[in-house]
Amino acid sequence: MSRPSPNHQQFLKRLREELMTAATQHAVAWRFGNWTARQRLLLVHERLLRDVRRNLQRLNNMVAQEDLEYRQSFGSEFRRWSESLPAPAKEQLQLLKTYTEVFSDPKTK
Numbered sequence: 106m107s108r109p110s111p112n113h114q115q116f117l118k119r120l121r122e123e124l125m126t127a128a129t130q131h132a133v134a135w136r137f138g139n140w141t142a143r144q145r146l147l148l149v150h151e152r153l154l155r156d157v158r159r160n161l162q163r164l165n166n167m168v169a170q171e172d173l174e175y176r177q178s179f180g181s182e183f184r185r186w187s188e189s190l191p192a193p194a195k196e197q198l199q200l201l202k203t204y205t206e207v208f209s210d211p212k213t214k
Contacts, residue, residue, distance in 0.1 A: 113179065116164055117186050120157060121194060127153040128193030131200075154201050161201075 127150055134146035168179050187198060 123157045124194035124197045127197045158201055
């Protein structure tokens with residue numbers, strides 16, 4: 106059975122770091138009493154999530170070019186990876202999923 110390549114493993118490691126950075130940014134933003142500062146930090150958080158989403162799409166595009174066996178193996182690996190994330194990173198992944206669903210085209214569902 107094909108295993109995800111080391112390049113994809115490195116990509117997943119970087120995504121985990123990006124999700125943890127977004128979680129930290131989100132937590133810091135809500136600690137500010139000053140609304141203007143909070144808004145600026147939340148805008149940074151939104152940009153971080155957009156970057157993660159863009160990177161996930163790049164990863165998906167790379168994996169989609171592989172053969173079926175590899176894609177299935179990678180799908181299993183990705184599920185294990187997402188389940189192994191620390192709670193703050195999982196929360197960011199869920200926010201990203203919710204954010205993406207909010208802006209998705211209802212005609213494609």
